[in-house]
Every structure is written in structure tokens, then in C-alpha cells.
Amino acid sequence: MRLKERPKWQELLPGCVIDEPGNSVNYKTGDWKTLKPVVDKQKCIRCGTCWIFCPEYAYEEDEYGYFNPNYDYCKGCGICAVECPARCIRMEREEE
Amino acid sequence: MVEIRFHGRGGQGAVTSAEILALAVIEEGRYAQAFPAFGAERRGAPVLAFTRISDEPIKIRIGIYEPDIVVVLDPTLLKSVPVFSGLKDNGLAVINTNKGAEEIRKIEGAKGTLVLVDATKIALEELGVPITNVVMLGALLKGKPELAKMELVEKFIAERFPKLAEQEIKAFRRAYEEARVEG
Amino acid sequence: MKRVGIEVSIAIAEAAALAEVEVVSAYPITPQTHIVEHLAELVANGELNAEFITVESEHTAMSAALGASLAGARAFTSTSSQGLALMNEIVYITSSMRAPVVMALANRSLSAPISIWNDHSDVMNERDTGWISIFANNGQEAYDLTFMAFKIGEHPNVLLPVMINFDGFILTHVIEPVWMFDKEEVKDFLPPYEHPYKLDVDRPTSHGPVGLPDIYTEAKKQQEEAIRNSRKIIDAVWDEFAERFGRRYRAVEEYYADDAEIVLLTQGSVTEAAQVVVDEMRKRGKKWGVVELRLWRPFPFEDLKKVLCNNNIKCVVVLDRAISFGGQLGIVMSEVRSALYHEKNKPMVVGVTAGLGGRDIRFDEYVKMYEIGEKCLKEEKEPDKVIIVGLRE
Amino acid sequence: MIEVKRPKEAFLSVFAYRMAPKEELFTRGHRACQGCGAALGLRHVMKAAGRNTIVVNATGCMEIVSSPYPYTSWAVPWIHVAFENAAAVASGIDAAIKVLKRKGKLDPNKKINIVVFAGDGGTADIGLQALSGMMARGHNVLYVCYDNEAYMNTGVQGSSATPYGAHTTTTPAGKVKFGQGYWKKNLPEIAVAHGIPYVATVCPSFPLDLIRKVKRALELPGAAYIHLFAVCPTGWGIPPAYAVKAGRLAVETGIFPLYEVEYGRYRLTFDKKLKPVEEYLKFQRRFRHLTPDLIKTIQERVDAEFARLRVMEEATNRPDYRSVSGI
Numbered sequence: 001m002r003l004k005e006r007p008k009w010q011e012l013l014p015g016c017v018i019d020e021p022g023n024s025v026n027y028k029t030g031d032w033k034t035l036k037p038v039v040d041k042q043k044c045i046r047c048g049t050c051w052i053f054c055p056e057y058a059y060e061e062d063e064y065g066y067f068n069p070n071y072d073y074c075k076g077c078g079i080c081a082v083e084c085p086a087r088c089i090r091m092e093r094e095e096e
Numbered sequence: 097m098v099e100i101r102f103h104g105r106g107g108q109g110a111v112t113s114a115e116i117l118a119l120a121v122i123e124e125g126r127y128a129q130a131f132p133a134f135g136a137e138r139r140g141a142p143v144l145a146f147t148r149i150s151d152e153p154i155k156i157r158i159g160i161y162e163p164d165i166v167v168v169l170d171p172t173l174l175k176s177v178p179v180f181s182g183l184k185d186n187g188l189a190v191i192n193t194n195k196g197a198e199e200i201r202k203i204e205g206a207k208g209t210l211v212l213v214d215a216t217k218i219a220l221e222e223l224g225v226p227i228t229n230v231v232m233l234g235a236l237l238k239g240k241p242e243l244a245k246m247e248l249v250e251k252f253i254a255e256r257f258p259k260l261a262e263q264e265i266k267a268f269r270r271a272y273e274e275a276r277v278e279g
Numbered sequence: 280m281k282r283v284g285i286e287v288s289i290a291i292a293e294a295a296a297l298a299e300v301e302v303v304s305a306y307p308i309t310p311q312t313h314i315v316e317h318l319a320e321l322v323a324n325g326e327l328n329a330e331f332i333t334v335e336s337e338h339t340a341m342s343a344a345l346g347a348s349l350a351g352a353r354a355f356t357s358t359s360s361q362g363l364a365l366m367n368e369i370v371y372i373t374s375s376m377r378a379p380v381v382m383a384l385a386n387r388s389l390s391a392p393i394s395i396w397n398d399h400s401d402v403m404n405e406r407d408t409g410w411i412s413i414f415a416n417n418g419q420e421a422y423d424l425t426f427m428a429f430k431i432g433e434h435p436n437v438l439l440p441v442m443i444n445f446d447g448f449i450l451t452h453v454i455e456p457v458w459m460f461d462k463e464e465v466k467d468f469l470p471p472y473e474h475p476y477k478l479d480v481d482r483p484t485s486h487g488p489v490g491l492p493d494i495y496t497e498a499k500k501q502q503e504e505a506i507r508n509s510r511k512i513i514d515a516v517w518d519e520f521a522e523r524f525g526r527r528y529r530a531v532e533e534y535y536a537d538d539a540e541i542v543l544l545t546q547g548s549v550t551e552a553a554q555v556v557v558d559e560m561r562k563r564g565k566k567w568g569v570v571e572l573r574l575w576r577p578f579p580f581e582d583l584k585k586v587l588c589n590n591n592i593k594c595v596v597v598l599d600r601a602i603s604f605g606g607q608l609g610i611v612m613s614e615v616r617s618a619l620y621h622e623k624n625k626p627m628v629v630g631v632t633a634g635l636g637g638r639d640i641r642f643d644e645y646v647k648m649y650e651i652g653e654k655c656l657k658e659e660k661e662p663d664k665v666i667i668v669g670l671r672e
Numbered sequence: 673m674i675e676v677k678r679p680k681e682a683f684l685s686v687f688a689y690r691m692a693p694k695e696e697l698f699t700r701g702h703r704a705c706q707g708c709g710a711a712l713g714l715r716h717v718m719k720a721a722g723r724n725t726i727v728v729n730a731t732g733c734m735e736i737v738s739s740p741y742p743y744t745s746w747a748v749p750w751i752h753v754a755f756e757n758a759a760a761v762a763s764g765i766d767a768a769i770k771v772l773k774r775k776g777k778l779d780p781n782k783k784i785n786i787v788v789f790a791g792d793g794g795t796a797d798i799g800l801q802a803l804s805g806m807m808a809r810g811h812n813v814l815y816v817c818y819d820n821e822a823y824m825n826t827g828v829q830g831s832s833a834t835p836y837g838a839h840t841t842t843t844p845a846g847k848v849k850f851g852q853g854y855w856k857k858n859l860p861e862i863a864v865a866h867g868i869p870y871v872a873t874v875c876p877s878f879p880l881d882l883i884r885k886v887k888r889a890l891e892l893p894g895a896a897y898i899h900l901f902a903v904c905p906t907g908w909g910i911p912p913a914y915a916v917k918a919g920r921l922a923v924e925t926g927i928f929p930l931y932e933v934e935y936g937r938y939r940l941t942f943d944k945k946l947k948p949v950e951e952y953l954k955f956q957r958r959f960r961h962l963t964p965d966l967i968k969t970i971q972e973r974v975d976a977e978f979a980r981l982r983v984m985e986e987a988t989n990r991p992d993y994r995s996v997s998g999i
Binding site for chain 4: 301302304328329330332333334335336338339342343344345346347348349350351352354368369372376478479480483484485486487488489490491494
Binding site: 020023029085 | 686687689692699702703706715739741742746748876877879912913915917
């Protein structure tokens, strides 16, 4: 059942059970960041390092095998930029 | 209602005596209650166990302070424990002893009808150990046969001691035979 | 049904076995031990198809029971006193997470000084943990109520844990006659346990989330409604039991309350002892009665008012077997008094405390409790403090 | 010299990461801090454990960030009860699954993993008794301690897993004290002492090693313990971007040795020449007060521990070695 953020007491399941597995995907953490990763696909070797080390799994693989950051979830930690063996990820200011 | 207090030492089986008696009574369709004094005593320490017997459901659950019958499983307790305490004047004292009634009557507070049996001797001869719980039930029934049916008591002795049933029942019967009721 | 002489602890264990409990997690503590020892024996002999977890503390006993219950197994535990106090944290969580664990509570006093003997300090310490809490007076009731506890707690409209209280030693260690069922007789009485949101890999659910201030109030209100509504199921289960097996249980039990002037309000095994006193004293012209508060939570407000505000009863002497230090002393007394507060024809409420830490309450002490009531009536003064009966001073 | 068999190094190439399971069962939208090593670790563990897993979570960072009602980051059944009892709750679930399978209420052939996640406080301190009970009884449970070396959820208080010399809010470095005054409690060794089939240390900076070990732990029957080194940028005072790097340095300096113990048999899974501990310590705010003397003391301890592990590995891999588990 679709749970509300501010339910009435009658709308809670017994014991506040949550019966929508993994529904935190509806909660966007993308607005936490001040810096965002930008991938230079010219240099990218499609190794997946950014994807494996992202605590948010914000990187999504596209049909060409590239991994692209999903800014809805990326918190801007910058691990990908540090770990990328091809040095193809740059952290840029969010507002730019 | 008949209230019985068993005096023994931890590990000697006073609780077992109280229980077997109660089970025999319950089996008959009557009411009984058996319980230990809820102490923290260890093996060897003087202990108490109680049985209440009645034709009506039993609602009282406190210890027995004024028993109709006391049963003393170990002769050494006579020296150290006031076993006659609270015993009704017309009560019954079933005592494991090799002494005569006169000696027992000398104990302070001694009263009631005495049922005397050398239970330790019987236990040693029949069971090889000085455990007198079952033996004393024989003496108790000699003193007050209407308490419970012999065969039902024997049934629960056999249930409790499946491997020693024959010897235990023999000792129980022997105590019934050998116990002396002294006005 | 078969009438057998049995130690009450063993009968309680047999009641759990009759309910085919699936997970038993328990830690030894006097005077609860015989209950779980017997269950361990049944499991060891293959007579009960269950997992017996020999946990390393009562805290874990309740935690494991909670886990098992939410994983879809019928879970049982048993404890006393310090064990219950140690579990306290998880006792509260178990009801909040709606796990219908059944706990047999052999009531015992709390330290210090250490006392292994009976009173109601342990259960009163857990009064507000959200469990359904029921008192048994004798072996038969302990057996019946333990068995029925599963049906009550597991009902889909309830899903709450149930604790059955019976006096430690005074009941647990007594051999007495108990009518016991065989499995066939009760076969369709207790349906199989199904938790609607159990931990199921095919239907994942999350249990025990963080409740931000936006949620917590609603969560607690829901829990409160659940235990309040459980009353309907409790009555229905007890009614069905009475119809099928002939033994009737009520939230408030009365004994000569209809024409009594003074009643003693009791919980647990002292109830029957007080009845003996009433029987005897009625012969001597005393219009006394006994009222037992069998159902402790949910508190049976309406039943109690109906019984106590019958225009005959002028005084109810509430016998507490625990102390609320620095408060009104009498925990049950305070609750009874506040339950009657708005009634016009309410009797005077007098509090007495006795039988702490295993001290026997003797016949003359029960008489004294009624006499305290008589005295208060005569003086027309409701005392604001509980009187301890049987105290050396 | 006895030759020790090592697991094949998974780092064939950087592309090996692509072979990690794709399914994400610890889902995004969780509210862990930027660069959280624990969240990354949990993600990897869940990749290895797969869908047929029940997760038991102790109170702590990962529980708080993953379940603020009505959101859950768990795509598998998940339960949180309290702080100190995750192993106990898991014990109950294990018992339930066993009996329900025996009774045919659950498919007896379906493998259901039970994985506990608890922090170092919930494991080394308040939950140690419940964990010990669970391991002693041999429940079929994988207990993963994500060790971020302090009570991070409540604001960086010292735990018995806080490393020697580290500054926390309850072991502050002051004029007369230098931070945590005793050595980190060795939880993997406590687990080994229980004689359980599998104990391992992992670090999410080595994801394929982590995934392999989790799979192995779940493969073996009985209790398993995995100690997961979880870098906490917030609590340790490092930039979030260096979280993975910090974990790697912890392994490379021997601060956090990677090894596994299967039926009592030790195996170092990272055994190279160690870098000086200073490289690891120097960029963390929690260690910045350390004097050269203290760093030397730590270096000696790390060297000794690593040497001890090598001895254990050698000794337990001799042909005549028999573990208490009989294998």
C-alpha cells in the first residue's frame, strides 16, 4: 500500500510496518550536494569504478556501457572523482 | 480438610512424599495440593513440604502452620527442628526413629498420636540408601488409612521410581506393617 | 478432558505445547524454571516440534521470541522478576511491533534485598508496556488462560503479546488437580498462526522503522486503540471456550459482590483465599465479598464500575501486592479509585498492601483488611495512604 | 616453509568491477552522510547476499538512515528492534525458519539468508553478549559488524572499537590525555574463539574481496562473522571524497588487515609489504594530535599484529592442522 509521509493514525499498518520494499527511491537526496560529478566521456573507459564505489549507486549504466550520475540521488561526495582510474570525472559547482 | 507437614532434609525426598500422596488422592477424584516450602535450602538443610487433602476444591495456598499430621523423615531432625510446632492436640506425628514412644514423648512439645517406624533401617535394607520418603508414606497410611488408597499410592510410587518400583513398594509395605501406632 | 494431578508449572508448559508453540526462547530464573525445563524436555523427546533456544539472557529471550514471532512462528517465553525487569526494553518493543508472543510470568518480587518469593512487583513494573495482561488464580486457570492467550494475541484484529500472571511458588510449584485437554478436543479452537506482515522474502516488509515526531504520536495512538479493541476478542475467545469446554472466564470476577457491603479487590491466587475468609465470616454475619481484577490490561473500566457501583457495596478494599514508592503506594488501588472517579454511587476505595516478597497472608490478616474497610466506613474517611497489613512496627 | 594457498586475486583488471552483481537491494534514497563507508559496505554485502535474505539491523547509523517512516531503503525483509539485540532477534528468526521448514510451512529447499548489520558499538560493547550467544549456539546467521570506530549515530563517542589514540567526543585529546587510551577490541578474534565456521574482515574499498567473502560466509552452514571496516568521513574528519582511499590505506598500512578464517584456518587476503601507518593517520582530524612517539607505538602494535596473523596463517595451514570444527 502507498504509505503517506504524514498519515492519520488509522492509516498506519500495525507496528508501523512499511510494505513497499525499497521505496526510499522516492526520496531524492540529490539536493544535498554543492559539487556535482561531471563525466568526460572522451576519457571514460567504462570500467564501472564510479558505480561500484558510489554509496548511493547514483551511477546508472546506459545502453553503450557508460555510467552516468543520476543527480536526483548523487550527494556530491566526490568518491567517484578520486577513484576514477581514467581521471575522467570532475567535480563542478552545482549552480554552474 | 487434612493438612500434613513433612520434615526432611534437602535431597531426602520430603517433597516426593508430599507429592505422591497428593497424586494418589487426586487420582481418586478427590482434591489435594502438594508443595514444598519455598526456600533456597541446599542439600542437607532441613526442609518442609506440605500436602492438603480435601473432598472440596482447595482454595488456601499458604504454608501449613497448624497441621493435623506431621511426618518426620529423618530422626536427627528431632533434635534440631521443632517438628511438633503447631500440631493439633488430636494430631498425628509420624516419626522415623528406632526409639520407643516414651523417649519421643520426652521431646519438648511432643503431642498427639505417635506413629513410630525405623524407616532408615527399612530403607537401607530394601533400597540400600537411607532415603525414607516412600517408606514414611507406609507409616503415614498405617496411622491414618483413610488418607489415601494404598494401591493408588503404590501406583504413583511406581511411576516416580520406574527402575526401583518393586523395591520401593516393598519398603512402603514393610513400613506399613512395621509401624507402631502409640495412642 | 482428563483430570490429572500435576505441578502447575508443568501444566502451563503443557498448555503451550497444546498450542503447538514453534519457538521457545527462555532463560532460567526461579520460580519460572520448571515451565521451560518441561518444554525443553518435550522438544528433546520429539513430543513437541519446536525450536528451544537456550538464550544467554532474558533480554535475548524476548528479542528472539519477537524475531521468531515476526518471522511467522508461534513464540513463547517465560520469566519472573529480575528477568522481566531485564527484558523490559524489549517487552515494550514487542507490543509496539505487534508481535503476538505469549509469556508465562511466574510473579516474583524485585531486588533488593533479593527475594525469590512471590508478589506482584514484577508485573506492576511492566504495567504500561502495552501487553495484554491476565491473572490466574489456580492451576486450572493458568492452564486454560495460557492456552487461550495464543488465540487472543494472534487474532488479526489484535496482534499483541499476552502475559499470563500466576503467583510464583504459590502456584507454580504446587501439585494439584487440573483438567487437561487432549489435542483432538481443541483441534479447531486455535487456528494456525499467521502474521499478516511476517518477514517473507517473497513479500518484503520493513519492521521497526524510525518514527520521526511526525509519526510517533499516531503510532502510539494506533497501538492504544489496538489494545483497547482487543477486549472484544478477549471476551469472544473466553465465551467460545466457555461454550465448548464449560469453564467461564470474566474480566472482573465476583464472589458475593451483589449483596456485599465491603469487598476485597484482589488479583491472583489470594482471590480464592479471600473467598474462604468470606465464606467463614458470612457465617458470622459479615456481608463481605471478593472482586477479582482478572484482566489487568486492557483495564476493564465498564465491568469494574458495574460490579462495584451496585449501590450495596459501600467500601472496596484494594489489596495491592506491590508498592509504587513515593506515589500512592497502591498501584491497583490508584487505578481502581481513578476508574470510579466520575461515578455518582461509587464506594469508598481503601488501599492495603500485603504479601510482599512471599510473606503468607493469614486468615486473620484478610479479616483485618475488611475491618480496615469497616473502620473507614464508620469514620466516613477514605484514607489517602495505603495501609500495610502484616508489618512489624 | 609451507606454501600458503591464496585466493586468486580478483583484481585482474579494473574492469572486474563490472562483474559485481547488478541488483541493488540496499536502495538509494537513504540518508547516510556524503561518502559514507558503511552505506557503501552494506550495498556490497547485499549484492552478495541477494534477494532471499532477511536483514536484522541493530539501532545505529545504518538503521536510522535507511528507515525514516514511511521510507525504507530495504528491498528485502528487514527488521530493527533495538540496539544490543540484533544477534538475538536473528537467533529467533533462524529458529523460526528452521521449525517452519521442518513443518513444511516454508519450502525446506529454499535457502533464506539471515544477515545482521550492527555497528561497532552495537557489537563490541552493548551487543557483545547477544552476539556471543548467537555464535555459541551456532545459528545460521551472518553477522556483519560495520565498524566506523565510534558511536557515530549519537555524535562520535568512543567505543571499545575506537582505535588507540583517536579523538572522539568522549575520548577527547586534551592537555593530559591523548584520546582513546586503550587498544581496539579485537572482535574477529573473539568470533574465531567461538569456533564458528567462518570469520572474515572486509573493507568496501576492496569490493570484490568483500563480495566473495560474504558469499562464502553464507555458503557455509552455521554462524559467520564479518568485520566490515567502514570509513566515516564525518566522524574521522576526512573529506568524503577520500572515504574509499582511506579504507584502502587502512588495509595497505596494516591498520586493518584483510583476512579470513575458515574452520579455524587463517588466510591473509591482502599480504603485501605494508606502508607506514603514518600515511593513514596523517590526513584524519581524529589523529592530528598524535605525537611521533604515539605513532611509533601504533606502528609497533600494527607490525606485531600483522606478524601474528602471518604466524597464525602459517600454523593453521600446516598439513597436520585440525581445527576445532573438525575440518
